[in-house]
Amino acid sequence: MSNFKSLPGFREFYxxxxxxxxxxxxxxxxxxxxxxxxxxxxxxxESLELFKAKSGDEIESQLFCFEDKGGREISLRPELTPTLARMVAAKGNALKRPIKWFSIGDNFRYERMQKGRLRCFTQLNADILGEAGPAAELELISLLIQLIQGFGLGKEDFFIRLSDRNLWMLYLEAQGFESETSKILEIVDKWERMPDEVACEKLSAIAGDRGEALQASIGGFLKVSNLAELSNAFKTVSGGADMGEALQARIDDWSTLLDGFDAMGLSGFVEMDLSIVRGLAYYTGFVFEAFDRAKSNRAIAGGGRYNNLIKKMGGPDMPAVGFGMGDVVLADVLKERGIMPKFVDTIDAYMVIGGEAERAVALADANALRQSGFSVDYPLKTSGFGKQFKMASASGARVALIYGSEELEKGVVKLRDMTDRSEEEVPRERLILALRDRLR
Amino acid sequence: MSNFKSLPGFREFYxxxxxxxxxxxxxxxxxxxxxxxxxxxxxxxESLELFKAKSGDEIESQLFCFEDKGGREISLRPELTPTLARMVAAKGNALKRPIKWFSIGDNFRYERMQKGRLRCFTQLNADILGEAGPAAELELISLLIQLIQGFGLGKEDFFIRLSDRNLWMLYLEAQGFESETSKILEIVDKWERMPDEVACEKLSAIAGDRGEALQASIGGFLKVSNLAELSNAFKTVSGGADMGEALQARIDDWSTLLDGFDAMGLSGFVEMDLSIVRGLAYYTGFVFEAFDRAKSNRAIAGGGRYNNLIKKMGGPDMPAVGFGMGDVVLADVLKERGIMPKFVDTIDAYMVIGGEAERAVALADANALRQSGFSVDYPLKTSGFGKQFKMASASGARVALIYGSEELEKGVVKLRDMTDRSEEEVPRERLILALRDRLR
Structure with a gap:
C-alpha cells in the first residue's frame, strides 16, 4: 500500500x-x-478577479484559490466560460462570426462531495458567439442532442427542458415585481425541492400580502407547456391586456426555435418547461438542461444565453449562448444502462523469441515494424516458449511472430494467427507485407 | 481589449x-x-507531501502550492512521476509486469520564465516499471527516438546523449569520494556553463588539495565516448587494478544496451556522453537526454532509471525507468525547421439557403447529414447567395449544397464541388449517398 493518497474528490485514471x-x-x-x-x-x-467579475465575490468560497509566490490572487477555474469570454473579448471584432467553439478541460470546485459531484471534473463546453437570434439556440441544442445520441442514448433516455429567463422577467414585471426578479427566481430555482409553506413564506417576505397570490401565479406559470398556454398565463396576470412588444418578440423567438426543432425532426427531444431557471443571474434569455428520463432530477448538461458577458469582460457587445456537459454524470448514465463499452487494449503482433541470438533479429524487426505503423510488443526478458505464448495471449495481439533458431536459419519468421491458431512461414524481407495482409 | 489577461507563463490556445x-x-x-x-x-x-517525498523540501520554492479550504497542504504537480509512483505503489504487485505506461498532461512550476520555459507546460511521460535490465532502457529509448522521428526529424536533427549515474558513483568512489558524490555531480551537471577556475574552486572546497587532480580526472571522464575509453579511465584512477564486480556489471549492461541499438539500426542516434548527469539525485543508473543538433544546449526530452522511488512511496521494490518530453521545446524545434504543419479547418459541406421556406428543408438535411457522420455548416442568418458562397469558401467546405426554391420544387439539391466548380443536381433522398461518393 502506498503512503500517499489522492485528494478527496480527485480521480486517478488507470x-x-x-x-x-x-x-x-x-x-x-x-x-x-x-x-x-x-x-x-x-x-x-486564472486571476481570481476574472471569476469574481463573472459570478460575484461569493464564488470565492467554492474556489481552489490562493496567492502565488508573486503575490497574485489566483484560482483554479471552476468553469470555462470566464476564460472563453476573456479570450473572445481580447480579440474584439477580429474573430469571424458566428464563433462556434468547443473545449474539453478540467474544472475545479471546492464543494461538498456527493454522487455525481467531484472536486475536479472534466467538462465539454460548446458556445456560439455573435448571433443574437434563436438560430444559435437551434444549432447549439441540436448539437447537444446529437452529442448525447452519439453515446447510444435516444428519445426514451433523455430530453431537453427548454425555458427562458426573459419570459420570467416579463411575467414578474407584469405583476409589478421588476425589482425583485433575481430574488424570486432564486426561489423558483429550488421550487421542486421546497415544501409549499416554505415557498409561501419566502415569497411573502418579498411580496408582503401579495405573497400567496404570487405563489399561485408562479405555480400556474410552471405548468405552461406550449405557446398557447403561455399567452393565456400572461393574459391572466395582465388582466387581459394585449401583449407588449417585448413579450411578442420573445414569443416569436420561441416559435422560430420550436419550428426549427420540428424541421430537424427533433421535437420529440424538447419540452417547454419553465421550471428551469438556472441559478446564475448572468443568463439573459433561453436556458436549457438535458435530463436523464430515468432519474428526473439528474441533469446531463445545461446552458443558456448570456448576452452581456463579453462586454462586461471588456469586449465588444456580442451575444452568446453555450452549454457545459460534465464527464461524471454522463459516465454514470452510460454505465447504469450498460452501454459503456468495454475497452480491451490490443496490439498487432507479439514476438516470441528463442534465445539471445534470435533476440537481435527480433529487435531489428520490432523497430522496423513499429516504424511502419504496426503496434508490436516483445518480452523484455528471455523465457520459455510456453510463457511467451501466454504473454502473447494476454497482450491481445492479433498475431504472434515466432523467432526460433530453426526459422531464422531458413530466413523466415513463423506467423501464428492468435484467433484461429493457423501458422505460416514468412520470409523476413516480406514480413511487413505479410503482416499488412493478415491484419487487413 | 479585454480587462483581463492570462497569468504570466500560461498560454491560451485559440x-x-x-x-x-x-x-x-x-x-x-x-x-x-x-x-x-x-x-x-x-x-x-496532489498533497504537497507527495512532491516533498520525492524531491526534498527545497522543491516547495518552485511549486504552485497552497492550503485548501479544508486545511490541507496541496500543490499543483510540477511533474507526473510522483503521481505515477503513488499509483503504481497503491496497486502493489497486482499490476502485470512489465508496466509500460504513458501520459500526456499539464505540469506547473513557479519559475523565472525564459525561452522554452513556461509556468504551465504539457509533457508526455513514458515509463517502464518492473524490469531491472537494460532491455527496458532499449525499449524506452527506441520509443523516444521514434517519437521524435514521428515529427519528421532524423539523425541529422537530433541525437540521444546516454550517460550513467552509477558509473559516476563508481568512478568517484574509486578515487575515495564516496561520501561527496552528490555534491560533485551537482558541479558536473553545470560543467559546460562553468569557467575552469570556478570548477576548480568548487571542487577544492570539497576535495581540499586534491581538487585540481579531481578536476583533471573529471575532465578525462567527460571525454569518454566508448567502452574501451571507459575501461581505460577506470584503470587510470584505480592505478591499473582489475575492475570490481559492480563495475563489470555496469559495463555488461552498457554493452547489452549498445548492442541492442546496433541490432535495431539505431546506433547513429545514440552517443555515450557522460556529461549528462541529470540534476536529480533520485536517478539510479542510465540517464539520457534527446538533443537538438542545431542548438546543442537544447534538450527535447530527458529521463533515466529510478529504481528506489516506488518503494519509497510505500510500494514494492520495483525497478523503473522513464522520460519526459515537453510540448514547448518540441514545438519550437518543429517551427524553426519549418516542419510544423499548417492546419486548416475544413468541413464536408456548407449549405447555401435561398430563404426562410428553404431553410426548414436545409435544417432537416443538416441534422440528417450530421447524424450520418458528415461535417456540415450553414449560415445562421439568411443572406444573399453571393455572401453565402463566400462563407462556404471560408469554411473550407469540399462541397456547397444549394437549397434554392427552384431546386426544392424539383425535389433536388444542387451540389457544387468547391475545388472544380462542377455542379450536379441530386434528388434529396439520395443526398447522403451522393455526398459519400463525392467526398471519397
Missing part, C-alpha cells in the same frame, strides 16, 4: 479507466466537429 | 494554436501505442 475517458472525449470531439465547431483551450489557472 | 497542440498529442499517442504503451492519467493537484 489504463482501463482512461480508456473510458478517451471514449467520451472521442465522441464529444467527433460530434462537435460534425457541427463545424472548432476546439480551443485556455489555462486552468 | 483554434489555430490548438490544432498544433492536437497534432503533437496525436503523434505522441500513435507512436506510444505502437510500442504497446497504455495511457493513464492522474490528478494535477
Amino acid at each position: 489504463p482501463e479507466a482512461f480508456a473510458e475517458r478517451r471514449f467520451l472525449f472521442q465522441v464529444w470531439r467527433q460530434v462537435a466537429r460534425r457541427f463545424g465547431f472548432q476546439e480551443f483551450d485556455g489555462p486552468v489557472l | 483554434p489555430e494554436a490548438f490544432a498544433e497542440r492536437r497534432f503533437l498529442f496525436q503523434v505522441w499517442r500513435q507512436v506510444a501505442r505502437r510500442f504497446g504503451f497504455q495511457e493513464f492519467d492522474g490528478p494535477v493537484l
Whole structure:
C-alpha cells in the first residue's frame, strides 16, 4: 500500500479507466466537429478577479484559490466560460462570426462531495458567439442532442427542458415585481425541492400580502407547456391586456426555435418547461438542461444565453449562448444502462523469441515494424516458449511472430494467427507485407 | 481589449494554436501505442507531501502550492512521476509486469520564465516499471527516438546523449569520494556553463588539495565516448587494478544496451556522453537526454532509471525507468525547421439557403447529414447567395449544397464541388449517398 493518497474528490485514471475517458472525449470531439465547431483551450489557472467579475465575490468560497509566490490572487477555474469570454473579448471584432467553439478541460470546485459531484471534473463546453437570434439556440441544442445520441442514448433516455429567463422577467414585471426578479427566481430555482409553506413564506417576505397570490401565479406559470398556454398565463396576470412588444418578440423567438426543432425532426427531444431557471443571474434569455428520463432530477448538461458577458469582460457587445456537459454524470448514465463499452487494449503482433541470438533479429524487426505503423510488443526478458505464448495471449495481439533458431536459419519468421491458431512461414524481407495482409 | 489577461507563463490556445497542440498529442499517442504503451492519467493537484517525498523540501520554492479550504497542504504537480509512483505503489504487485505506461498532461512550476520555459507546460511521460535490465532502457529509448522521428526529424536533427549515474558513483568512489558524490555531480551537471577556475574552486572546497587532480580526472571522464575509453579511465584512477564486480556489471549492461541499438539500426542516434548527469539525485543508473543538433544546449526530452522511488512511496521494490518530453521545446524545434504543419479547418459541406421556406428543408438535411457522420455548416442568418458562397469558401467546405426554391420544387439539391466548380443536381433522398461518393 502506498503512503500517499489522492485528494478527496480527485480521480486517478488507470489504463482501463482512461480508456473510458478517451471514449467520451472521442465522441464529444467527433460530434462537435460534425457541427463545424472548432476546439480551443485556455489555462486552468486564472486571476481570481476574472471569476469574481463573472459570478460575484461569493464564488470565492467554492474556489481552489490562493496567492502565488508573486503575490497574485489566483484560482483554479471552476468553469470555462470566464476564460472563453476573456479570450473572445481580447480579440474584439477580429474573430469571424458566428464563433462556434468547443473545449474539453478540467474544472475545479471546492464543494461538498456527493454522487455525481467531484472536486475536479472534466467538462465539454460548446458556445456560439455573435448571433443574437434563436438560430444559435437551434444549432447549439441540436448539437447537444446529437452529442448525447452519439453515446447510444435516444428519445426514451433523455430530453431537453427548454425555458427562458426573459419570459420570467416579463411575467414578474407584469405583476409589478421588476425589482425583485433575481430574488424570486432564486426561489423558483429550488421550487421542486421546497415544501409549499416554505415557498409561501419566502415569497411573502418579498411580496408582503401579495405573497400567496404570487405563489399561485408562479405555480400556474410552471405548468405552461406550449405557446398557447403561455399567452393565456400572461393574459391572466395582465388582466387581459394585449401583449407588449417585448413579450411578442420573445414569443416569436420561441416559435422560430420550436419550428426549427420540428424541421430537424427533433421535437420529440424538447419540452417547454419553465421550471428551469438556472441559478446564475448572468443568463439573459433561453436556458436549457438535458435530463436523464430515468432519474428526473439528474441533469446531463445545461446552458443558456448570456448576452452581456463579453462586454462586461471588456469586449465588444456580442451575444452568446453555450452549454457545459460534465464527464461524471454522463459516465454514470452510460454505465447504469450498460452501454459503456468495454475497452480491451490490443496490439498487432507479439514476438516470441528463442534465445539471445534470435533476440537481435527480433529487435531489428520490432523497430522496423513499429516504424511502419504496426503496434508490436516483445518480452523484455528471455523465457520459455510456453510463457511467451501466454504473454502473447494476454497482450491481445492479433498475431504472434515466432523467432526460433530453426526459422531464422531458413530466413523466415513463423506467423501464428492468435484467433484461429493457423501458422505460416514468412520470409523476413516480406514480413511487413505479410503482416499488412493478415491484419487487413 | 479585454480587462483581463492570462497569468504570466500560461498560454491560451485559440483554434489555430490548438490544432498544433492536437497534432503533437496525436503523434505522441500513435507512436506510444505502437510500442504497446497504455495511457493513464492522474490528478494535477496532489498533497504537497507527495512532491516533498520525492524531491526534498527545497522543491516547495518552485511549486504552485497552497492550503485548501479544508486545511490541507496541496500543490499543483510540477511533474507526473510522483503521481505515477503513488499509483503504481497503491496497486502493489497486482499490476502485470512489465508496466509500460504513458501520459500526456499539464505540469506547473513557479519559475523565472525564459525561452522554452513556461509556468504551465504539457509533457508526455513514458515509463517502464518492473524490469531491472537494460532491455527496458532499449525499449524506452527506441520509443523516444521514434517519437521524435514521428515529427519528421532524423539523425541529422537530433541525437540521444546516454550517460550513467552509477558509473559516476563508481568512478568517484574509486578515487575515495564516496561520501561527496552528490555534491560533485551537482558541479558536473553545470560543467559546460562553468569557467575552469570556478570548477576548480568548487571542487577544492570539497576535495581540499586534491581538487585540481579531481578536476583533471573529471575532465578525462567527460571525454569518454566508448567502452574501451571507459575501461581505460577506470584503470587510470584505480592505478591499473582489475575492475570490481559492480563495475563489470555496469559495463555488461552498457554493452547489452549498445548492442541492442546496433541490432535495431539505431546506433547513429545514440552517443555515450557522460556529461549528462541529470540534476536529480533520485536517478539510479542510465540517464539520457534527446538533443537538438542545431542548438546543442537544447534538450527535447530527458529521463533515466529510478529504481528506489516506488518503494519509497510505500510500494514494492520495483525497478523503473522513464522520460519526459515537453510540448514547448518540441514545438519550437518543429517551427524553426519549418516542419510544423499548417492546419486548416475544413468541413464536408456548407449549405447555401435561398430563404426562410428553404431553410426548414436545409435544417432537416443538416441534422440528417450530421447524424450520418458528415461535417456540415450553414449560415445562421439568411443572406444573399453571393455572401453565402463566400462563407462556404471560408469554411473550407469540399462541397456547397444549394437549397434554392427552384431546386426544392424539383425535389433536388444542387451540389457544387468547391475545388472544380462542377455542379450536379441530386434528388434529396439520395443526398447522403451522393455526398459519400463525392467526398471519397
